[in-house]
Every structure is written in structure tokens, then in C-alpha cells.
Amino acid sequence: MQALYAQLLVGLINGSFYALLSLGLAVIFGMLNIINFAHGALYMMGAFCAYFLLSLTGLGYWWALIVAPIVVGIFGMVLERTLLKWLTGLDHLYGLLLTFGIALIVQGVFQNYFGSSGLPYAIPDELKGGMNLGFMFLPVYRGWVVVFSLIVCIATWFLIEKTQLGAYLRAATENPTLVRAFGINVPRMITLTYGLGVGLAALAGVLSAPINQVRPLMGADLIIVVFAVVVIGGMGSIMGSIITGFALGVIEGLTKYFYPEASNTVVFVLMVLVLLVKPTGLTGRAA
Amino acid sequence: MSALTDDTLPITQHAMRDEMIVFALMAVLLAAVPFSGIYPFFVMQALCFALVACAFNLLIGYGGLLSFGHAMFLGTAGYCSAHALKVWGLEPTLGILVGTAAACLLAVITGYISIRRQGIYFSMITLALSQLLYFIYLQTPFTHGEDGIQGIPQGKMLGFLDLSKPTILYYVVMVGFLAGFLLIFRTINSPFGEVLKAIRENEPRAISLGYKTDQYKLLAFILSGTIAGFAGALKVFVAQNASLTDVHWSMSGEIVLMTLVGGLGTVFGPVVGAFVIIAMQQYLAGFGQWVTVIQGGIFVACVLLFRRGLVGEIAHLLKRSL
Numbered sequence: 276m277q278a279l280y281a282q283l284l285v286g287l288i289n290g291s292f293y294a295l296l297s298l299g300l301a302v303i304f305g306m307l308n309i310i311n312f313a314h315g316a317l318y319m320m321g322a323f324c325a326y327f328l329l330s331l332t333g334l335g336y337w338w339a340l341i342v343a344p345i346v347v348g349i350f351g352m353v354l355e356r357t358l359l360k361w362l363t364g365l366d367h368l369y370g371l372l373l374t375f376g377i378a379l380i381v382q383g384v385f386q387n388y389f390g391s392s393g394l395p396y397a398i399p400d401e402l403k404g405g406m407n408l409g410f411m412f413l414p415v416y417r418g419w420v421v422v423f424s425l426i427v428c429i430a431t432w433f434l435i436e437k438t439q440l441g442a443y444l445r446a447a448t449e450n451p452t453l454v455r456a457f458g459i460n461v462p463r464m465i466t467l468t469y470g471l472g473v474g475l476a477a478l479a480g481v482l483s484a485p486i487n488q489v490r491p492l493m494g495a496d497l498i499i500v501v502f503a504v505v506v507i508g509g510m511g512s513i514m515g516s517i518i519t520g521f522a523l524g525v526i527e528g529l530t531k532y533f534y535p536e537a538s539n540t541v542v543f544v545l546m547v548l549v550l551l552v553k554p555t556g557l558t559g560r561a562a
Numbered sequence: 563m564s565a566l567t568d569d570t571l572p573i574t575q576h577a578m579r580d581e582m583i584v585f586a587l588m589a590v591l592l593a594a595v596p597f598s599g600i601y602p603f604f605v606m607q608a609l610c611f612a613l614v615a616c617a618f619n620l621l622i623g624y625g626g627l628l629s630f631g632h633a634m635f636l637g638t639a640g641y642c643s644a645h646a647l648k649v650w651g652l653e654p655t656l657g658i659l660v661g662t663a664a665a666c667l668l669a670v671i672t673g674y675i676s677i678r679r680q681g682i683y684f685s686m687i688t689l690a691l692s693q694l695l696y697f698i699y700l701q702t703p704f705t706h707g708e709d710g711i712q713g714i715p716q717g718k719m720l721g722f723l724d725l726s727k728p729t730i731l732y733y734v735v736m737v738g739f740l741a742g743f744l745l746i747f748r749t750i751n752s753p754f755g756e757v758l759k760a761i762r763e764n765e766p767r768a769i770s771l772g773y774k775t776d777q778y779k780l781l782a783f784i785l786s787g788t789i790a791g792f793a794g795a796l797k798v799f800v801a802q803n804a805s806l807t808d809v810h811w812s813m814s815g816e817i818v819l820m821t822l823v824g825g826l827g828t829v830f831g832p833v834v835g836a837f838v839i840i841a842m843q844q845y846l847a848g849f850g851q852w853v854t855v856i857q858g859g860i861f862v863a864c865v866l867l868f869r870r871g872l873v874g875e876i877a878h879l880l881k882r883s884l
Contacts, residue, residue: 310682361866367682368628369865372822375815376861383854496693499811503690506683536701543694547675550687554678 279532280411286528287521288417288486291424292318294520295479296501298431299472301510305448306468309359309370314501315494316381317473320347321480322489323385326396336399336485343481344474351473355466378495385491393488420482427478428517431471435513444468503546509556519557577883578751581829584884585747588830592736602732606800608840609739613793615820615832616746617786623827624750625782626762630685631692632790632817634672637809638695639665639791644711644804645704654719658738658795665791666784668695673783677776680765689811696809710805714798725799738796742789747829749785758782812854819857822864825871830884834873 296314303311311317324346325339334342354377362370402416435441447454447461455461480494487493508519523542531538549557595605614636621627643661646652652660676687699705706712716725725731749755761768761775768775798804807813816839824835839857846853868875877884 304682310686358862358866365869368685369869371628371630371682371685372818372861373865375818376858376865379815379858379861380855381858383851383858386851386854495811499689499693502686503693506679506686506690540694540697543690543697546687546690547694550675550678 277411279529282528282532283525284411284413284417284421284528285531286525287421288524289527290521290524291421291428292479292483292497292520293501293504293524294428294517295424295475295482296497297504297508297516297520298428298513299475300501300505301513301516302431302435302475303469303472304510306444306465307355307359307370308367309362309374310367310502311469311472312371312374312498313354313377313381314374314473314476315496315498316378317347317351317494318476318480318483318497319385319489319491319494320350320381321477322396322484322493323389323480324477325481325484326394326489329396336402336481339481339484340478344477347477347480348470348474352466352470355469359469360462360465378498382491382495389491391490391492393490393493396484396489398485416485420486424479424482425521427475431475432513432517500542503542507542507546507549507556509558511556512558515558580882581747581884584830585743588833589740592740593733595736596729596732602728603800604840604844606732606735607797608837609735610793610797610800611817611820611840612833612836613739613742613796614790614817615824615836616743617789617793618817619821619826619828619832620746620749620789621782621786622821624755624758624762625779627680627779627783628685628818629676629688629783629786629814630811630818631672631688631690631814632787633809633811633813634692634695635665635668635787635790636794636797636813636817637699637804637806638668639794640798640804640808641699641705641711643795643798644714647717647798648711648714649704651715653721654717654723654725654799657717657798658792661795661798662788662792665794666788669784669787669791673780673787677779677783689814692809692814693811696806696811699806699809705804705806708806710803712803714802714804716799716802731799735796735800738792742792743833746789750829754778754781816857819861819864821871823860823871825874825877826869828871828873828877828884831871831873835871838872 296318300311300314303309321343324343325336328334328339328342329336358373358377359370362373398416402419405412405414406418407413435444443454443459444464447459447464451461483493504520504523505516507523508515510516523545526545527538527541530541537544592605592609596602614632617635618629618632621629639661641661642664643657646660647654647657672688672691676684676691679687700707716731718724719734723730723734725734757768757773757778760771761773761778765775794808797808820835820839821832822835823831823838824833825831842856843853846856864871870878873884
């Protein structure tokens with residue numbers, strides 16, 4: 276039973292990364308009509324940012340949690356302003372190709388300087404150790420990742436669904452021309468949206484640094500799983516992305532316990548099943 | 563919304579003739595390679611990738627479907643051919659047949675699944691399916707995991723073509739490539755190809771005209787996957803191994819890159835693109851991961867600066883269809 280709970284926890288943690296990343300992908304897709312293939316690379320940059328902050332300036336985990344999303348978010352906004360904005364009016368597929376190229380560049384540069392092996396990043400002192408919950412032993416850091424990710428996801432949902440800014444954002448997703456006619460600076464909103472999505476990816480990167488080590492290719496395989504998550508959940512709804520992300524993480528964790536051989540394929544198999552039963556995805560509208 | 567290949571030239575009466583002339587030229591050039599002193603291994607490798615890229619181009623350039631998982635056909639056919647040749651000891655022709663049939667079967671299944679969504683989702687689904695296969699091949703015993711299947715015997719094709727002789731192998735690969743290329747060329751210019759283009763331009767309209775577009779797309783997908791598999795089976799004789807590299811997503815990316823560099827939706831673009839990218843990999847082999855960075859740079863440059871690709875630009879200059 277202990278092992279089952281442990282795998283469930285690992286599943287929840289992976290689920291929080293899926294949720295944070297697919298949330299960012301959905302927000303970016305809504306505004307820019309681009310599937311951001313560079314999302315995995317930017318997630319990796321978030322983790323490296325935390326590593327650099329600690330090794331170069333001595334700023335620890337808590338600073339990284341704030342600084343890394345901002346730095347990577349700004350990097351993302353620069354990318355949007357210099358490269359992605361030229362894609363307006365072109366086929367969606369060009370966005371995929373361009374961001375794939377960006378991912379190759381970023382990952383290649385990091386691989387050149389840091390090889391393919393992992394760099395260690397220590398768990399902050401405040402979150403070390405564990406708690407005995409009676410039925411299982413809970414490492415504090417892992418519990419923190421799940422709770423904090425959930426809070427960030429819900430905050431993002433609140434920002435987009437319940438605030439004035441979110442209302443502009445949703446309106447601009449539906450009809451950018453009309454929203455511009457109301458005097459709202461849509462191009463700036465697009466840039467900020469990309470920055471927000473990328474910042475969420477970087478935040479996930481910082482959270483994962485103490486668990487998964489910091490590696491140049493840490494996001495490369497992850498992004499493909501997240502694509503499958505997005506296909507399953509559809510990109511129409513923010514809450515849908517969050518729930519699908521966490522749910523698939525848990526299912527993956529359960530698979531690790533009951534049939535470990537299938538643990539890295541289960542998400543893809545589920546994607547196939549969903550496509551066969553409900554081609555539009557669980558929450559999605561027809562594309 | 564402009565489609566990926568919307569600035570291809572209108573098809574003129576001379577299009578077919580122009581393309582046949584270039585094809586004949588290409589065939590003569592390729593046939594002359596063994597006498598030119600060019601390293602035949604390089605050309606053979608490029609030809610195999612060129613055929614995969616052409617198969618990929620059939621989907622994207624004429625059907626509007628961007629598959630980000632074409633490495634799965636290349637790799638599956640490679641593994642199956644390699645297994646048939648090495649473990650079952652089959653004759654080379656049969657070995658190729660086994661690999662191609664396996665790719666065809668895979669294309670039927672994956673096509674049936676992925677064709678259910680369009681556009682960007684189609685790309686993500688094909689990518690996820692190929693990653694699924696990657697993990698399966700990583701775990702099943704017959705692929706030998708990280709080692710791959712090595713030391714594959716080349717054998718005597720049809721009893722008299724000794725494939726261990728580079729010149730003979732070269733001509734076999736060349737004939738295979740030209741045959742695959744002609745099949746794609748014929749498909750593009752057939753009534754079936756015309757319907758595909760109609761679907762690419764305006765799918766709802768094609769549906770309203772009574773075409774069952776899903777069936778056309780599925781058939782195009784199967785054809786593309788099978789030809790890509792055929793190329794993968796040929797590649798086994800050249801490389802004499804089958805490994806995980808051929809099923810990895812980065813290989814799918816390279817196939818996309820070759821076609822993009824040469825020109826999406828052009829007949830000869832994928833061939834040119836494959837030669838450019840393979841040559842680049844050969845010359846830059848000593849630069850380690852910078853090759854990845856350069857490839858990424860080419861992606862960015864192609865998308866932002868010249869979306870028509872090399873052949874597409876030339877075709878525009880000459881106002882010909884190539």
C-alpha cells in the first residue's frame with residue numbers, strides 16, 4: 276500500500292507539471308493561434324535559471340520561484356516580438372515549425388555547455404524532511420509542489436475567467452479586430468499572454484529542479500506528453516486543461532504501480548482511446 | 563488564413579513536361595554518381611531520406627496534413643526488415659517487402675486514428691503516436707533496445723545482385739528511389755491527387771461536392787506511410803543497422819526540415835532538401851550539438867524568410883512548376 280501511495284504522489288507531481296504546461300499551451304493557443312513547441316525548452320530554461328541564481332548569485336529557491344518566471348517570461352516576450360509576431364495571418368502549422376526551431380536552438384545551446392547529464396539542485400531547507408501521515412510518509416517538498424501548483428493553476432483560472440483583464444483576453448481570443456476597435460492594445464496583450472504562458476512553464480521548471488535534476492533535455496520528452504494531454508483535454512477550457520493534467524498524472528502514477536512497463540506509454544494509449552470515442556477531446560469543441 | 567502552399571504556381575500545360583524533363587535529368591545525374599568519385603554511401607543515405615521526405619511532402623504539400631511522426635514508418639520498416647533479414651534469414655527482396663508491409667499496416671492504424679483531427683491537432687497526434695512507438699521499441703526485446711539490430715547481412719538480391727558490392731547496392735537503392743518517386747509523382751497528377759488538392763484548399767467545399775474526404779486523406783496517409791517505410795527498408799541495406807535514432811522525434815523533425823528547406827508542395831524540393839541536410843550533417847559532424855542549433859536556425863529562417871524553399875524559389879524565378 277505504501278508503494279501505491281508513493282506512486283500516486285509521483286503521479287500528482289507529474290500531473291501538476293502537465294497541468295501547468297498544458298494550461299500555458301492553451302492560453303497561448305487561444306491568443307496567438309500557435310502551438311508552442313518551445314514550451315518544453317522554456318520549462319528547462321526555468322530550471323536552469325534557478326540553478327544559475329543559486330550557483331552564481333547565491334539566491335536560493337524562493338527567489339528563483341519569483342525571478343525565473345519573470346526572466347524566462349521576458350525572454351518569451353522578446354521571442355514573441357522579434358519572431359512570432361511575423362506569423363500573423365499565416366497557417367497555424369508555421370507556428371509549430373517556428374517554435375520547434377526555437378526549441379532546437381535553445382536545447383542545443385544548453386546541451387553544448389552542460390552536456391546531457393543532470394545538475395543537482397538541492398531542496399530548500401524549509402521544505403526538507405517529511406511528515407508521517409499515518410498511512411504514508413510524505414516528503415514535504417513533494418507535497419508542496421502539488422499544493423503550490425494547484426494554487427497557481429486556480430489563480431490563473433481566476434485571472435482569465437473572473438477578472439476584467441481576463442475578460443479582455445477572452446474577448447480578444449474570440450474577435451481581436453473588434454476588441455482593437457474598442458481601443459484595447461491587442462498586440463501588447465498578445466505579448467503579455469505569451470509571457471504569461473511561458474512564465475508558467477518556467478515556474479514548473481523551478482518546481483521540478485529539486486526533483487528531476489536540471490538537464491538540457493528535461494523538457495524535450497515532456498512536451499510531447501503534454502501535447503497528448505492537450506489532445507485529450509482539448510484547448511477550449513482552462514479548467515479542462517487543469518483537471519485533465521492532474522487526472523492523467525494520477526493515472527500514470529497508478530499505471531506505474533500496477534503495470535510499470537506501460538507507465539511511459541499510458542498517456543498516449545489514452546489519447547488513442549479518446550480519439551476513437553470522442554475525436555474532439557473531452558472538453559474541446561470541434562477544431 | 564493562408565494555407566501552407568498557397569503560392570504554388572498555377573498548373574500550366576507545360577508543368578507535366580517540365581517536371582518530366584527535370585526527372586530525366588535527375589535520373590541521369592544519379593546514374594552517373596558511381597563514375598564521379600562522389601562517396602556513394604553519402605548519396606545512398608541521402609536518397610533514402612529524400613524518398614521519406616517526398617512521402618512526407620505528399621501529405622503536407624498536397625493534402626495539407628503536417629505529420630510530425632513520419633520517423634515511425636522509417637523506423638518500423640527498418641526494424642522489421644532488419645529482423646527478417648538477420649533472424650529469419652530472408653532474401654533481400656522479401657526483407658524489403660516485410661518492412662514495407664509492416665509500415666503499411668502501421669499507417670492504416672495510425673492513419674485511422676490521426677485523421678480524426680485536422681490542422682495542428684493532426685500534427686500533435688502523429689507526434690504522440692510516434693513517441694508511443696518509440697517507447698514500445700525501447701522495451702520490446704526484438705529491437706535490442708539501445709543497441710539496435712546490428713550487423714545485418716546484405717545478401718544477394720534475386721540470387722545474382724550482390725548487395726555487399728557498393729556499386730550494385732547503389733544502383734538497387736537508386737532504382738528503388740526512382741520507383742518510389744515516380745509513384746508519388748503519378749499520384750500527385752492523378753484524379754486522386756486532384757481531389758487531395760481540392761481538400762487541401764477547401765475541405766468543406768470538397769465535402770459538399772460529395773467527396774468522402776476522410777477516405778481520401780486516409781488513403782494518402784497510408785500511401786505516404788508505406789513509401790516512407792519502403793525507404794526505411796532500403797536504408798537497412800545501406801546502414802546495416804536499425805536503431806532507436808530512426809524512430810525518435812528528432813528524426814521526424816529532420817524529415818520536416820528537409821522538406822521545408824527544399825520547398826513544401828514542390829515535386830523536387832524534398833530531394834534537394836534531403837541532400838542539403840544530409841550534406842550539412844556530414845560536414846558539421848565534428849561540431850557536436852551545434853548541428854542541432856544550426857538546424858533550429860534553419861527552421862526559423864525558412865519559416866520567417868523563405869517559406870517557398872529552395873526549389874520553390876527557383877520555380878518562382880523561372881515561372882515553372884518544379
